[in-house]
Amino acid sequence: MKNAVAVLVSVSQLLIAGSAHAQVTTSQKDLVALWDFAAGKGATLRDVSGHGHDGQIVGAEWIAGSWGRGLRFRRSRRNRVKVEDAPGLHLQPPYSMGVWFRTTSSRNNALYLIKNGGPFTGCGIYYYGDSRAMYVDAKGTDKKLYHIGGSSQAFLDGRWHHVVSTCGSGKQRLFVDGKVFVERTVPVDLVLDYSGTSGIHLGHWQGNGYLDGTMGKAYLLNRALTPEEVRAVFDAEQEAFNDRVTIRRTARRPRIDGRIDDDCWKGQATLDHFTKVDYDSSPAEKPTTVHLSFDDDNLYVAARCDDPDGSTITASPRKRDDPRVIEDDRLELFLSTRNGCYHHLTLTAANVLRDRKCDFEIERNGYAPGGFSKFHADTSWDCARIQTAVQKRDGGWLAEMAIPLSELGDVKEGAGWRVNVARFHRQAKETSSFSPLFERLDQPALFSSLRFAGATAVLERATKKPVSVDMTPRAKTNYDIGSDAKPIVFANSYLARGSYTTLPDSGDNHRTLRLSASLGEFEPATFSVRATARELHNVRVEVVADLKTDRGDVIPAGEIEIRTVELWRRQLNTRQHMYMERFLEKQTALEIARHTTRRFWLTVHVPERARAGLYRTRLEITAGGAPISNLDVQLQVLPFRLQQAAGMGYFMYLPTWGIPPRLRTKAYLKKIFLDMRRHGMTTATLYPYGLPFESVMDVLRDSRLMTSGVPAIWLGADAVGPDRWKAVLDQARDKKWPELALYLQDEPGDQERIDNAKRLFTLLNQFRQQYPEHRNVRATTAIGSTGIKALGSQYDIWIAGAGFDEALVKKSKRMGKLLWSYDCNLSPVDAESARFYFGMWCWKTGIKGSALWAYADPGSTSDAAWNAVLKDVVNTELHYSFVRPTPVDLVPTIGWEAVREGIDDHRYLTTLSNLIDRAAEKGLSEDARRGQRVMLELTDKIDTNGHRARNQRGKATGRRLGGHYDRTPGPGGRGGGDYGHFRRRLAVEITRLRESLKR
Numbered sequence: 001m002k003n004a005v006a007v008l009v010s011v012s013q014l015l016i017a018g019s020a021h022a023q024v025t026t027s028q029k030d031l032v033a034l035w036d037f038a039a040g041k042g043a044t045l046r047d048v049s050g051h052g053h054d055g056q057i058v059g060a061e062w063i064a065g066s067w068g069r070g071l072r073f074r075r076s077r078r079n080r081v082k083v084e085d086a087p088g089l090h091l092q093p094p095y096s097m098g099v100w101f102r103t104t105s106s107r108n109n110a111l112y113l114i115k116n117g118g119p120f121t122g123c124g125i126y127y128y129g130d131s132r133a134m135y136v137d138a139k140g141t142d143k144k145l146y147h148i149g150g151s152s153q154a155f156l157d158g159r160w161h162h163v164v165s166t167c168g169s170g171k172q173r174l175f176v177d178g179k180v181f182v183e184r185t186v187p188v189d190l191v192l193d194y195s196g197t198s199g200i201h202l203g204h205w206q207g208n209g210y211l212d213g214t215m216g217k218a219y220l221l222n223r224a225l226t227p228e229e230v231r232a233v234f235d236a237e238q239e240a241f242n243d244r245v246t247i248r249r250t251a252r253r254p255r256i257d258g259r260i261d262d263d264c265w266k267g268q269a270t271l272d273h274f275t276k277v278d279y280d281s282s283p284a285e286k287p288t289t290v291h292l293s294f295d296d297d298n299l300y301v302a303a304r305c306d307d308p309d310g311s312t313i314t315a316s317p318r319k320r321d322d323p324r325v326i327e328d329d330r331l332e333l334f335l336s337t338r339n340g341c342y343h344h345l346t347l348t349a350a351n352v353l354r355d356r357k358c359d360f361e362i363e364r365n366g367y368a369p370g371g372f373s374k375f376h377a378d379t380s381w382d383c384a385r386i387q388t389a390v391q392k393r394d395g396g397w398l399a400e401m402a403i404p405l406s407e408l409g410d411v412k413e414g415a416g417w418r419v420n421v422a423r424f425h426r427q428a429k430e431t432s433s434f435s436p437l438f439e440r441l442d443q444p445a446l447f448s449s450l451r452f453a454g455a456t457a458v459l460e461r462a463t464k465k466p467v468s469v470d471m472t473p474r475a476k477t478n479y480d481i482g483s484d485a486k487p488i489v490f491a492n493s494y495l496a497r498g499s500y501t502t503l504p505d506s507g508d509n510h511r512t513l514r515l516s517a518s519l520g521e522f523e524p525a526t527f528s529v530r531a532t533a534r535e536l537h538n539v540r541v542e543v544v545a546d547l548k549t550d551r552g553d554v555i556p557a558g559e560i561e562i563r564t565v566e567l568w569r570r571q572l573n574t575r576q577h578m579y580m581e582r583f584l585e586k587q588t589a590l591e592i593a594r595h596t597t598r599r600f601w602l603t604v605h606v607p608e609r610a611r612a613g614l615y616r617t618r619l620e621i622t623a624g625g626a627p628i629s630n631l632d633v634q635l636q637v638l639p640f641r642l643q644q645a646a647g648m649g650y651f652m653y654l655p656t657w658g659i660p661p662r663l664r665t666k667a668y669l670k671k672i673f674l675d676m677r678r679h680g681m682t683t684a685t686l687y688p689y690g691l692p693f694e695s696v697m698d699v700l701r702d703s704r705l706m707t708s709g710v711p712a713i714w715l716g717a718d719a720v721g722p723d724r725w726k727a728v729l730d731q732a733r734d735k736k737w738p739e740l741a742l743y744l745q746d747e748p749g750d751q752e753r754i755d756n757a758k759r760l761f762t763l764l765n766q767f768r769q770q771y772p773e774h775r776n777v778r779a780t781t782a783i784g785s786t787g788i789k790a791l792g793s794q795y796d797i798w799i800a801g802a803g804f805d806e807a808l809v810k811k812s813k814r815m816g817k818l819l820w821s822y823d824c825n826l827s828p829v830d831a832e833s834a835r836f837y838f839g840m841w842c843w844k845t846g847i848k849g850s851a852l853w854a855y856a857d858p859g860s861t862s863d864a865a866w867n868a869v870l871k872d873v874v875n876t877e878l879h880y881s882f883v884r885p886t887p888v889d890l891v892p893t894i895g896w897e898a899v900r901e902g903i904d905d906h907r908y909l910t911t912l913s914n915l916i917d918r919a920a921e922k923g924l925s926e927d928a929r930r931g932q933r934v935m936l937e938l939t940d941k942i943d944t945n946g947h948r949a950r951n952q953r954g955k956a957t958g959r960r961l962g963g964h965y966d967r968t969p970g971p972g973g974r975g976g977g978d979y980g981h982f983r984r985r986l987a988v989e990i991t992r993l994r995e996s997l998k999r
Helices: 002-016 227-237 323-327 666-678 693-703 722-734 751-770 785-791 806-814 831-845 865-871 894-921 925-939 946-955 976-998
Strands: 031-035 055-058 061-063 070-073 080-083 095-102 111-116 123-128 133-139 145-151 161-168 171-176 179-185 200-202 213-221 244-248 288-294 298-306 330-338 341-348 353-362 372-378 387-393 396-404 416-425 430-433 448-453 456-460 488-492 512-519 522-531 536-543 560-571 576-586 590-592 596-605 613-623 626-641 649-653 712-714 740-743 778-783 797-801 818-823 849-853 883-885 890-892
Touching: 095 111, 095 123, 111 213, 123 161, 133 161, 133 171, 145 171, 145 179, 161 227, 171 227, 179 227, 200 213, 244 288, 288 416, 288 456, 298 330, 298 416, 323 341, 330 396, 341 387, 341 396, 488 626, 512 522, 512 596, 512 976, 522 536, 522 590, 522 626, 522 894, 536 560, 576 890, 576 894, 590 596, 596 626, 596 894, 626 976, 649 818, 666 693, 666 883, 666 890, 693 722, 722 740, 722 751, 751 778, 751 785, 778 785, 785 806, 797 849, 806 818, 831 849, 831 894, 831 925, 831 946, 890 894, 894 925, 894 976, 925 976
Parallel strands: 512 626, 649 849, 712 740, 740 778, 778 797, 797 818, 818 849
Antiparallel strands: 031 213, 055 080, 061 070, 070 213, 080 200, 095 161, 095 213, 111 123, 111 200, 123 133, 133 145, 161 171, 171 179, 244 456, 288 298, 298 396, 330 341, 330 416, 341 353, 353 372, 387 396, 416 430, 416 448, 448 456, 488 522, 522 596, 536 590, 536 613, 560 576, 560 596, 613 626, 883 890
16 A cells, blocks of 8 residues: 555656656556646646546636646536546545645535546545535445535635545545544445446536636545555645745845846746635636745835736826825735734836835624724825836736835744735726735735745745625624724614614614503513723623602512623524524623624513502613613503403414423423413413423413413324323313313325324314213314315314415404414514514404414424533524523523514503493493594504515515515514504503593
8 A cells, every 4th residue: 555655646746846747657556547737738637647547628727836736627617627437447445536626715516526427326525515515425336325524614715625535444534634534434345336427527516516626636546545644645745735935035136127037036936826805715817926035125026917808007197195096907015014013005007106004903802803993004104215116018017116124024034924915907897816805905814924034935825714794784884993982872672673783873862761561561672882992891780779750659670670682693604694683691791892782671560550650760881890871761650451352362382392301390381381471472382391291281270371262282182082182171171271272283284184184083073972071172283275275164273374364364254263373484583573473463464363483492303402502502593492491591582572562562452442342332432433543543554464575575685594584574564663653652542541431
């Protein structure tokens, strides 16, 4: 095996030295193919193993430069290399295949770096996951696909990477850069299937993706390299495949005339292969090559700015430091010789210089690290004694510069700089950069490094930093680096979406939180604290005193709860993210980074026996123990209690896996049911929860969650049968349990489920006849239009997917069925949609119940699911969980709190409707008519299609799960101000009618 490694290395060294026709002797029997990527020309990729497995180059472009030679593949042009099939290529274990490649593109999906066999046979190295994942595979004659892989951000960092797949002796391995990346066992006697083979494909998977990147080497061996041997190959070859070049000190100063013909530049390392400042750092269309040199006095720069298309070079004569140089073709040189400062030199094709010195501080904390937290550009700075020259020529322009080191810094042994060179081509509107950057050139932390060592300096090109673009509203303008250090505190509507970028609107109140609530009601309000030019440490909010009226009535301060609003990082895709407010955490000391806003959520509970009136207290906000602001709290307690509409079934699905295994106890389940009751729920879904069903029913009864006339939903009733139904229903009668509805066949939408539902109804009808005492037991399920058409007459309660139209409402009433709705796509971050759904939409449609999936759901039915969630809540997507159960808290989301507000909207409407009926019964016709006018004025504007319409608008955003997270109200929806007006008008009219009825 050592011979094979030696052969591979020796042939590699010959290729590196430029010998494209290296002779391979018969001792190289383990070498199946070795393709010569150093040839530099032609339409054929030569196999130098001596076996003649040459490849046809389809579109890929030869490239060469200081960073090695190879073939550049462009995905958009479907570039690839095809090697015709031959029996000698049909590798069987043991074997190895390897590739050197580099990419900065995020668009590598569903392709093979090297594929041997047919589309679904043979073996290969598969590249996918937006360039972040890779696996090796082998298809056996046993029809099984053996594969193993993993992901890494390093794959798309722009550096050369050596990937090797080996298979043999029962082991399948993927190596990355000389180390085992992943491995697995395979059958020792594995035989690969090559049926349908079409040869070797480099940079392509037939019928699927194409490589976006550069390949510098590929080979096949009839042996499985050991880990030590893979490392030996990597170590021997990485000098050829690296991102460092050596720059020589010059003994003779070049003449700065723009011709670049001095001895100083001959044989000097080249800075080339500039990339655009787009997301993928794609290759620049306009080639630029730059040389650097130095002596004791100056740094020398020479640049060739080519224009293969012969476009007109645009640059106007201007004075030095004219800011209009940004309109011209130009070079930009960035030199950072010490931390916190860089020199920015711009030279146009008209030899106009603009120079400035920039002092900066980079934000390391918060939700948008990496940007400037402080920045000052000194445009008065002139680089003294600098020399520049430009020469225009056909096909581009040349530039030279001599920059005095006295203006920059010394070049003593070990001195380290950060450097970058960029070019702007005006006509093509192309900005390209030597260091791979995204969007902006002024990113000194991402410049390439230059380290001096006596007569030389080593320049190492910067790696491409993985970027996820922050799509949070105002993210690009959030950092006002000219602001003072005074914090901003302001009240705002909880219905308005917020994030770390939230700023006070013109309508936001900086001094007072105003709330209004009826007796027994919970009422929320929110306010935000924003750190400006200075971070805030240990931020806390305290209620200074009890709520009191002028006449001395008291609501204890303990009836006010304050929580902090979590900021969750929502990953839209591998390229984009945004921060959204989600869970309401128990208040602890909060750290707020510079130019960051954090919201606080306040909930007031009005005691049932409180006296009506205006109550006041004050909040004190402190940072580091020192006060930074106060907020007044004004609570208007209304003189009435809200009424519930008869028979309204509000519930949240709570599956067994929604509760962590160690919390599946009677005590914790009761805690959950009590929380549901406090949020307006009137019934519940009953899963096993790891407890005897009798225990679950006892807890449900004792929690007093249930409302008369509304049944609890027995999930799993269809998994038992009539005998168990009889036993449970008998117990329910004897132990005074709430009514139970049998949940029979979930979502009967296809023929198999419909047939099973019919079977269950046959049993149920027999059960009702056999046991007359249970003849009124009701049946329900989640059901769609197909199920209703087939079985609607059988089910007593239809739980239909939310967003249905009025036709279904009318049909349910005509058939005498209770119509409830459920939504399994409404997000817990969406307060407004949750409130609209449970309140106004339920009222307007006239349905008798609504529900959401789910009270709690970790996204997996595994018992270990919650453990993974709780390790990293902020970065975990819990798009179905309106509450996060922990041993010490039921952590609500803003959506869960808004559910209660929606139910209260329905209760306000119910209360007014009942009072209108009472006024009419008592002959107070004018009062009743006035109340009815108010009711119609407020409800006529509610769109029965409003819930479905906002879902569709969400999908139109084009984001992943847009219909889940990005719903927006439209006509017939409500904004924060509209909801406030809605409640106030109802409260005034309820109070007026109550007074009229007293007279």
